[in-house]
Amino acid sequence: MHIPDGYLSPATYISSYAAAVPLFAYGIKKLKESLDEKTLPLISSLTALSFLVMMINIPIPGGTSGHAVGAAAISILINPWIGFISLSLVLLIQAVIFGDGGITAWAVNSLSMGFAASFTAYFSYRFLSGFNRGFALFFSGWISAVASSFVVAFFLGIQPMIAHAPDGKPLFFPFGLEITIPALVLSHMVYFGIVEGVYTFVVVRFIQKTKNQILGEINGV
């Protein structure tokens, strides 16, 4: 789901940066407010975990592969704004150091794997945790992966419509929504969403068991 450079037209990435910058500013403010001696180890460990889990690519039938993201766990355990900022930081490091995801596409990648994932997970967990907390964790992870795949599919899929040469040849990503939505969203519903759901369940359960005392003090959006 890391969109590389050259896939998005300038009109897309410039407007995505315009949309993302105020969100970054507010998220960083939130992060600064909640980062202290107690929360620093937890937030940075969860972010590092998210970086590592993205390195484990899981092949699926059909010649493609994907990975969990880990935004949902940070969002549920800490705060969706911090999930968004932490993931954006991971994506920035991946783009600058490892060439995984583009610089121009960084804002779109942050909006999909960071913002969309964190907030869908947060709200679905809030909504469902009253019924069954275990299921709520799994479902929040699942929905976060599906939601971010939808955002990626949307941004990729609109490229042939908005940017093509006079003869109709696409200048950037060549496949439209009718291809990107089924390919990305379905694979995330059936495979990677499940992986993300299990990851969220395991990580959140584990941290809640061991760090109950810290969590009590830093919750609240």
Next chain:
Amino acid sequence: MFILFLMLPLGLLTDAPAWGEWDLSFYEKAIGFIPEGMKKGNVIDPLIQDYSLEGLPPAVSYYLSAFIGTALIFLSFYWIKIIRKKDER
């Protein structure tokens, strides 16, 4: 986290790129040409392209990459915390 670290080389098992992260030659085959804007590729040269360092076995450079990335993440948060302290003063 330790367990995950041990699992890292599993990420190398698959050569299949993620959907949409294909090499440019894929587009040539699929649609007959490479879209103009995509030819330019990366706007910068990443330090460690695709998590692999030349001359090192893939598993070793994957571990090194994981270590570097993790270190950078911890440093960034530590740095934000320091900024916050300065703001308070």
